[in-house]
Amino acid sequence: MLKILKYSFYDLMRSRWSYVYFAFYLLLGIVLLFLNNDLSKAVITLMNVIIILVPLIGTIFGVMYYYNSKEFTELLLAQPLKRSSIFLGQYLGVAISLSMSLILGLGLPFVFYGLFESSAIWDFSLLLITGTFLTLIFTALAFNIALSNENKIKGFGYAILLWLFLAVIYDGIFLLVLIGFEEYPLDKVSLIGTMLNPIDLSRTLILLKLDISALLGYTGAIFKQFFGTNYGLIVSFIALSLWVIVPVLRIVYKSKKKDF
Amino acid sequence: MKKLVVFMCVILMTGPIIAQTLEVCKTCAITSVQAAIIQAKAFDTIVVKKGVYKEHNLNVDKPLTIIGRNQPVIDGELKGEIITIISDNVTIDGLMIKNVGTSYTSDYAAIRVKRSKNFTIQNVVLEKLFFGIYVERSSDGKILNNKIIGDAVEEYNSGNGIQLWYSKNIQIENNTVQHVRDGIYLEFSDFCTIKNNLSSLNVRYGLHFMFSNDDVYEDNVFSNNGAGVAVMFSKRIKMYNNLFKDNWGTASYGMLLKEINDAEIIGNTFHDNTIGISIEGSNRIIYKHNNFRNNGWAIKVRGACYTNTFTENNFLYNSFDIAYNSNVNDNTFDRNYWSSYTGYDLNKNGIGDIPYRPVKLFSYIVNRTPETIILLRSMFIDIIDFSEKVSPVFTPDDLLDNNPLMKKAIW
Numbered sequence: 001m002l003k004i005l006k007y008s009f010y011d012l013m014r015s016r017w018s019y020v021y022f023a024f025y026l027l028l029g030i031v032l033l034f035l036n037n038d039l040s041k042a043v044i045t046l047m048n049v050i051i052i053l054v055p056l057i058g059t060i061f062g063v064m065y066y067y068n069s070k071e072f073t074e075l076l077l078a079q080p081l082k083r084s085s086i087f088l089g090q091y092l093g094v095a096i097s098l099s100m101s102l103i104l105g106l107g108l109p110f111v112f113y114g115l116f117e118s119s120a121i122w123d124f125s126l127l128l129i130t131g132t133f134l135t136l137i138f139t140a141l142a143f144n145i146a147l148s149n150e151n152k153i154k155g156f157g158y159a160i161l162l163w164l165f166l167a168v169i170y171d172g173i174f175l176l177v178l179i180g181f182e183e184y185p186l187d188k189v190s191l192i193g194t195m196l197n198p199i200d201l202s203r204t205l206i207l208l209k210l211d212i213s214a215l216l217g218y219t220g221a222i223f224k225q226f227f228g229t230n231y232g233l234i235v236s237f238i239a240l241s242l243w244v245i246v247p248v249l250r251i252v253y254k255s256k257k258k259d260f
Numbered sequence: 261m262k263k264l265v266v267f268m269c270v271i272l273m274t275g276p277i278i279a280q281t282l283e284v285c286k287t288c289a290i291t292s293v294q295a296a297i298i299q300a301k302a303f304d305t306i307v308v309k310k311g312v313y314k315e316h317n318l319n320v321d322k323p324l325t326i327i328g329r330n331q332p333v334i335d336g337e338l339k340g341e342i343i344t345i346i347s348d349n350v351t352i353d354g355l356m357i358k359n360v361g362t363s364y365t366s367d368y369a370a371i372r373v374k375r376s377k378n379f380t381i382q383n384v385v386l387e388k389l390f391f392g393i394y395v396e397r398s399s400d401g402k403i404l405n406n407k408i409i410g411d412a413v414e415e416y417n418s419g420n421g422i423q424l425w426y427s428k429n430i431q432i433e434n435n436t437v438q439h440v441r442d443g444i445y446l447e448f449s450d451f452c453t454i455k456n457n458l459s460s461l462n463v464r465y466g467l468h469f470m471f472s473n474d475d476v477y478e479d480n481v482f483s484n485n486g487a488g489v490a491v492m493f494s495k496r497i498k499m500y501n502n503l504f505k506d507n508w509g510t511a512s513y514g515m516l517l518k519e520i521n522d523a524e525i526i527g528n529t530f531h532d533n534t535i536g537i538s539i540e541g542s543n544r545i546i547y548k549h550n551n552f553r554n555n556g557w558a559i560k561v562r563g564a565c566y567t568n569t570f571t572e573n574n575f576l577y578n579s580f581d582i583a584y585n586s587n588v589n590d591n592t593f594d595r596n597y598w599s600s601y602t603g604y605d606l607n608k609n610g611i612g613d614i615p616y617r618p619v620k621l622f623s624y625i626v627n628r629t630p631e632t633i634i635l636l637r638s639m640f641i642d643i644i645d646f647s648e649k650v651s652p653v654f655t656p657d658d659l660l661d662n663n664p665l666m667k668k669a670i671w
Contacts, residue, residue, distance in 0.1 A: 044637075052639055171640035178632050179625070186631040194634055207636060223634060 004076070004086055008093025012065070018097055021057065025105025033113045043123060046106070047206045050131045051199050055138040056163050058098060062142025063159045065094050067152050074260055087143070087255040091248065095139040099132045106131075123209045130202040133240045137198050138163070140247035147254045170197050187222045195236070198243045205236055285309035293318055293326070293334065300324055308332045308355065316361075320345045328354035331385065336360050341368045348377040358387040367419060369394035373401065381406065391419035392440065399428040403435065410440035412463045421462070424449040424472075432457060439463075443485070446472040455479055465490045465516075466507075469497060477502065488514040488533065491523070501527040508534055514555070517542045525550060527671075535560050536578070539568075548572055549671045557583050557623070566590040572669040575599060575618070579636065582659075583623040589656035593618060597665040605666045616664040619655040621648035 012018050028049065032042040066073075069090065076086050110124060142159050149155040174193050178186055194200045208227045226232040282296045282304060283289075290296045294315055296306045302322045310330040316339045320326070324347075333356045336342040340361040343352065350373075357370040369391035373379050375398060382404040386392045392408040395401060403422060412418030421437035423445045424430055430452045436459075437443035443459030446452060447470045454477035459466035466482035467489040469475065478500035482488035488504040491497055497520065504514030513535035517523070520542040530536040531553040538557075539545075541564040550573045552558035558578040559570075568591040575581045576599045595611070603612040622641050626633050635641050648655060 048637070168640045168643065171635055171638045175625070175632060175635055175640065179629050182629040182631075186629070190631045190634045200634075200638065203638060204634060 002089070004081075004089025005092045005096075008065075008069075008090045009097055011069075012093060012097040017061070018101055021061075021098065022101040022105045025102055026108060029106045029109030033109050043120065043127070046127060047203070050127055050134065051203045051206075052167060054102065054131050054134045055167060055199060058095075058135045058138030059142045059159045059163045060156075061098060062091075062094055062139040063146050063155050065090070066143055066146035067155065077260055083255045084252045087147075087251050088248070091140060091143050091251060094143075095136050098135045098139065102131050102135060103128055123206075126209055127206060130205060130240070133244065134198060134202055137240070137243045137247070140244060140251065143251050144247050144254065147251065147258060166197055166199050171200065174200075191223070191226060195239050198240060201236055201239060205233075279303045279305060281305045281307060283307045283309065284313075286311050297321075297324065297326075303349075316340050316342050318343045320347060320350050322347050323349035325351040326353070326355070327351075328356070328383075331356050333358065336370075338362070341370075341372060343371045345371065345373045345376050345379055349379070350376060351380040352382070352384060353380070354383045356385040356387070358389070360386075360389040360391070362390045362417065364417070367391050367394060367423075369419070369423075372396070373398045376401070380404070385409075386421075389419065389440070391423060392421040392437070394420075394423045394425070395427045395430060396425040397427065399430070401427070401429075402431045402433075404431070404433050406435045408435065408437045408440065410438070412440050415441055415463055418463060420445040420468075421459070423447070424452060427452070431455075437462065437466075442466075442468040443482075444468070446470065446475065448472060450474050453477075457481075458483075460484050462486065468492075469494045473497070476500070481505075482507070482514070484508070485512075487512050487516055490516040490518070491520050492516070492518040493520075495521050495523075497523045499523065499525045499528060502529075504528065504530045504533060504536070506532050508532065510534075513538045513560075516540075517545070520545065524548075529553070530555055530558070538562065539565050541565065543567055545569075546571075549669070550574070552576065552578055552581075554578065556580065559583070561585070561591075568592070569594070571595050572665075572671065573597070574668050576668075580620065580623040580626075582618040583627055584619050584656060584659065585624075585627045587652075587654060587656045589659040591659075593659070593661040595663045595665055595669070596661050597668050598661065601664045601666075603664065610666050612664040612666055615660040615662045617649050617652065617655070617660060619659055620645045621654055624654050 032045055036042050073086065106128065141162060145158045145162065146155050149158060178190060194204050204227055208224065227236065282300055284293055284296045284306060290299065292315060293308055293313055297318060297320060300306055305325040305327060308326065308328045310332050312333045312335055314335045314337055316336040320343060331354060334342060336359045338359050338361045342357050342360060352371060360370045361368045370386045370389050371381055371393045373395040377398065377400050379398065379401040381393055384406045386408045389410050393403055408421040410418065418441040420442040421440040421444060422432060425447050427449045428451050432444060432454045433456050435457045438461045440462055441464050443462045443466045444454060445468045449472045452475045457480045459480065460483045462485045464486045466485040467477065469491045471493050473495040476498040479502065481503045483505045485507055488507045507514050512533065514530040514533040515537045517537065518540045521544055523545045525545060526548045527550065529551040534556045536552045536555040536558040538560045540562040543566045545568045547570040552573065553576045555578045557580045558575050560583045563585055570593045572595050574597045581598060598616050598618060601612060601616045603614040603616065605612050622645055
């Protein structure tokens, strides 16, 4: 598995897209930090990028990589190799190279800006951690979709739809549910609703580090009580990990069953 | 004329000669403040020297000046009220008073001023108190440079730092009030000036007005209170250059206006409050040159607010700039700076060419269903906010800043 991981990783490292992705984050970080004198605003913009763009790029990249390397995968399958190690190796190769572009691309400008001396380091690491989680989650979901769909167009379509659902439509439904049941106590529902969507969960985690005052209002207290404590943080990270583990397990399961 | 001048001089020079000075200390002829007050004649000065005096119920019934040298301590031993002033022209200076009794039936105070004129209370330190300085039916007094540090935890069994009741023309300056129920409380008190005070860490409000008119408060700092300032049922209050910060909590706000008319709110700074200003039933108020920075809600309008004007304020990085709970608007917003304004200025006159809508649809939704706050900064919310901005349905469509500034307002 490690060999395949290494191969996928180097393959991606050589590809143009990783550099474009890396350059994009580098540029974004530099522009935000050095052309904008307000750090708190920069972090908020960064949050928007992380919760919207990272999942999108993870999904598209994952699907694209799977379809592009399909012939090579079929070649590998002819060899005496475990199927799970082939697919997991490829998955990890994509996910790790994407995460690296993200961490380095955003990290470098911030390090040069003097992050280690500032108190924002924890907020920033939380940003990067959730960003990495989102990459892992959405690449895994993309592999799942690609494995289940032979048709490229269909695969891409489902991938985009999945992203659209989790990033936008889910919130719309969530909002409708909250408004529809406004006469009932909703704090538990809203907590669970947030936990179920990795994008919402990441957003809430980051927001509680940044925008606390509004959330602290009358009902915000319960969220603060939950997400603000170590207990909440651990539960949130467990939820995010589950979002990684379950799709990965499905990759393993699906790849064993699949006819090539 | 000359005669009059000579006469005045004589009066001025003989005044201090007639007045005696009595000293109180452990080794003096007079060993208690109580005895000194009884022995003193009108316009005498009592000098209290360093030491601890266990006394309470001191009745100052003649015009006296009581001065503490090196901060003597009057310890009430939690037995009740400590000093009660019932005469005009009394000055209390430099004492430390502590251990006021707590009662659920009467408002014991460290210093109570009753039906008195021209009193001065200055450089006094109050600790372990129920009520601090309680002024009732008095006028023309000064309360200066005092330090009031309570230990209030709950609202129901604590008192206020400085309380005015049916009083007029009182000057309250340079005081520090902490850990009491209301830092400064005015009820039925008109024409008072409250200046340069620091009111922080109080259980309820930093400053509280009830049925008080024509008062001015300026250059005060209100921080970390249950709520900064509550102005209720009052008219013509002037609020200048105060700082409201870190009034933080589930029901906290920098300032609460309830049934306020014709007030002026100019040059204040509100930062890091859950709600900057909460407004209810307030009319004809001028908001000018205020800074709202990093608040949850900069201004929350709860209804029945008419003809208020907001001009040249800075709204910087608040989660919500303005929240309305209805779609009726009779207030004017003009020439403010909004950090979330995204318009352009083609003719470079410093004023944005397209109007700004300070009320977002999301703030309306949050008002209705508070739990939806969990969706703050979600992409879906941005989309519906945008569509509401293009064609307002739920938010007041005439609520616009037609001349939003491109750069921060400086005055």
